[in-house]
Amino acid sequence: MRTTTAVRPGGRSARVQQAVHDAVRQLADEVERDQLTIPLIAERAGVTPSTVYRRWGSLKELMAHVAAERLKPEAEPQDTGSLAGDLLAWAGEFMEDMVSLPGQQVLADALGSTDAALKGRCRQWQCDQVSLFLARAHARGEIVSCDIDTLLDLIMGPLTYRLSYAPDTVSESWLRRCIARALGSM
Amino acid sequence: MRTTTAVRPGGRSARVQQAVHDAVRQLADEVERDQLTIPLIAERAGVTPSTVYRRWGSLKELMAHVAAERLKPEAEPQDTGSLAGDLLAWAGEFMEDMVSLPGQQVLADALGSTDAALKGRCRQWQCDQVSLFLARAHARGEIVSCDIDTLLDLIMGPLTYRLSYAPDTVSESWLRRCIARALGSM
DNA sequence: GGGTTTAAAGCAATTATTTTGCGTTAGGAG
DNA sequence: CTCCTAACGCAAAATAATTGCTTTAAACCC
Numbered sequence: 001m002r003t004t005t006a007v008r009p010g011g012r013s014a015r016v017q018q019a020v021h022d023a024v025r026q027l028a029d030e031v032e033r034d035q036l037t038i039p040l041i042a043e044r045a046g047v048t049p050s051t052v053y054r055r056w057g058s059l060k061e062l063m064a065h066v067a068a069e070r071l072k073p074e075a076e077p078q079d080t081g082s083l084a085g086d087l088l089a090w091a092g093e094f095m096e097d098m099v100s101l102p103g104q105q106v107l108a109d110a111l112g113s114t115d116a117a118l119k120g121r122c123r124q125w126q127c128d129q130v131s132l133f134l135a136r137a138h139a140r141g142e143i144v145s146c147d148i149d150t151l152l153d154l155i156m157g158p159l160t161y162r163l164s165y166a167p168d169t170v171s172e173s174w175l176r177r178c179i180a181r182a183l184g185s186m
Numbered sequence: 187m188r189t190t191t192a193v194r195p196g197g198r199s200a201r202v203q204q205a206v207h208d209a210v211r212q213l214a215d216e217v218e219r220d221q222l223t224i225p226l227i228a229e230r231a232g233v234t235p236s237t238v239y240r241r242w243g244s245l246k247e248l249m250a251h252v253a254a255e256r257l258k259p260e261a262e263p264q265d266t267g268s269l270a271g272d273l274l275a276w277a278g279e280f281m282e283d284m285v286s287l288p289g290q291q292v293l294a295d296a297l298g299s300t301d302a303a304l305k306g307r308c309r310q311w312q313c314d315q316v317s318l319f320l321a322r323a324h325a326r327g328e329i330v331s332c333d334i335d336t337l338l339d340l341i342m343g344p345l346t347y348r349l350s351y352a353p354d355t356v357s358e359s360w361l362r363r364c365i366a367r368a369l370g371s372m
Numbered sequence: 373g374g375g376t377t378t379a380a381a382g383c384a385a386t387t388a389t390t391t392t393g394c395g396t397t398a399g400g401a402g
Numbered sequence: 403c404t405c406c407t408a409a410c411g412c413a414a415a416a417t418a419a420t421t422g423c424t425t426t427a428a429a430c431c432c
Binding site: 012047048055 | 379380382
């Protein structure tokens with residue numbers, strides 16, 4: 001098992017990680033998935049293949065790490081003025097990202113990993129987002145009767161499930177119903 | 187894209203498919219995941235590697251096919267006398283299978299695929315199961331106010347989500363609450 | 373700051389896997 | 403029974419993965 005995260009954060013190590021991740025994202029838009037190889041990625045990143053093998057182990061693990069990074073929220077999610085609105089904006093954007101063909105690849109790469117630490121991090125990011133929405137709601141004085149886990153179970157659960165098994169069956173109206181149900185439950 | 191399913195069903199082709207699938211299942215219990223290679227599988231199955239490459243394309247796709255097969259229900263699920271009971275028995279068995287280490291691999295292999303047809307088949311099997319439970323409930327005279335999709339959204343959604351991102355947080359009591367919520371909703 | 377230590381990267385040789393062209397085999401159709 | 407063809411086997415060639423050793427550059431300690 002390799003560590004991959006923040007080994008000697010400032011310096012060459014970090015630059016290599018950045019270069020490799022960038023190379024993967026670039027090449028994902030340029031070549032078919034089955035010709036996306038580690039030697040190709042290494043060349044684009046300006047490093048030797050053995051560096052990639054030693055740090056990430058395999059293409060599968062590398063793709064999982066890059067995919068997980070794309071699941072990480074980059075900016076503060078918008079404040080819509082209500083919990084339901086915040087959840088819809090957030091989950092809606094996720095939904096739109098992941099129904100697309102590249103999004104489907106990202107989701108598959110992330111879910112295809114068995115790295116528990118990686119999955120745990122993804123889960124934590126989602127918890128953090130929902131936690132932020134709940135804090136906002138509380139600050140507004142909204143009465144909320146459900147916890148983070150239940151919201152994730154009833155929103156991200158069905159959403160991830162459908163995105164994986166039947167991506168053509170998701171829609172904004174369906175997502176609205178999920179959110180309404182989640183907020184109404186308990 | 188390859189077809190894989192039922193090409194010249196009766197004959198050599200089917201025997202090869204069987205032998206290869208069997209070899210994968212055997213070897214999955216014997217060797218670490220990263221030394222499970224196509225040449226190894228081919229040797230165990232008594233075929234040449236090129237046969238496997240030509241039919242399945244890559245290890246990833248082969249594993250996805252084998253994993254999907256394990257998600258297919260083999261026997262008629264037990265009739266417990268109530269819809270809630272049927273759902274709990276079925277989803278509970280799925281949960282127990284998939285929290286285990288080999289189960290986690292199977293789930294990751296299946297979810298890691300981007301073969302829409304394969305995913306669609308998995309979804310269909312689950313629809314069929316729930317449909318059967320609903321038919322039984324109807325025959326018993328149970329009043330049921332929710333449809334197949336909602337039951338899958340509220341049971342298999344959260345379950346698959348948690349099995350993927352936080353397998354240590356599932357439990358039978360949690361699953362019971364999911365099922366109760368699903369049956370009470372709408 | 374300058375010297376020391378040590379992860380991590382580069383390089384190159386070795387090994388393993390993947391691809392491919394072509395001959396062969398065995399189901400399926402007439 | 404014979405022909406036709408998809409799928410398999412075989413072996414050579416191309417490509418990718420592994421590994422031992424060397425070199426580089428962060429990090430650490432005076």
